[in-house]
Amino acid sequence: MNFIETITDKINIDLDLPMRIKKGYLDVGESLVMYPLPGGQKVREYMDGAKDISLNYEIAMKSQDPELLGGSLWQISDFIENLSNLESDEFVFNSIQITNKPYITEAGDQNWLVFLLDFEAKITTD
Template structure:
């Protein structure tokens, strides 16, 4: 299933972002990432193997420029809050909705001046059984 890749692509389509979003966790330098969170679940399973799922994701940004993070994550949040369509490239899912579960918030600052802010989202999608 290619949902997380399509969500990352959609984030990267936002013009004003100073960094490209990547899948995975924050690096040692300035970075913008998307990764899954615990708590995702199948909400309905159909006879043909198709499932409705709620998937939890987090978008994290690390920078020494707090304003840069703030502006970037709010731009992402505004874009995703209005997201009505996201297409699978391999036909593995159908998008239903994306809910902002936590607006951008500061998570940490270290003694070297790095800030980390987070934005949490939940996607509701239908996942089709492989090989159909």
């Protein structure tokens, strides 16, 4: 299943962000990433073997520029909230919702800040 690759590609194509979002975890410097969170689960299984699945993801951005962080994650949040279709040969997109709006989680050494955004996607797989 390629959900994370499909949605990161869609974000990178449709939004004009200061950096590309990628799958993975934060780098030592400025970065914008998406990764899965625990708690995803099978919601329903059908007779033909298809499954409705709920998946939890987090988008994290690290920068020394708080305006860049806030602006970027709010832009992504608005995009996700309005996302009604996501094309893939491997799953059927059902819905998506923000579970935590952008928020700051870390203000580290040398003025590095980390903002997070959490969402849940519901898809059907074969």
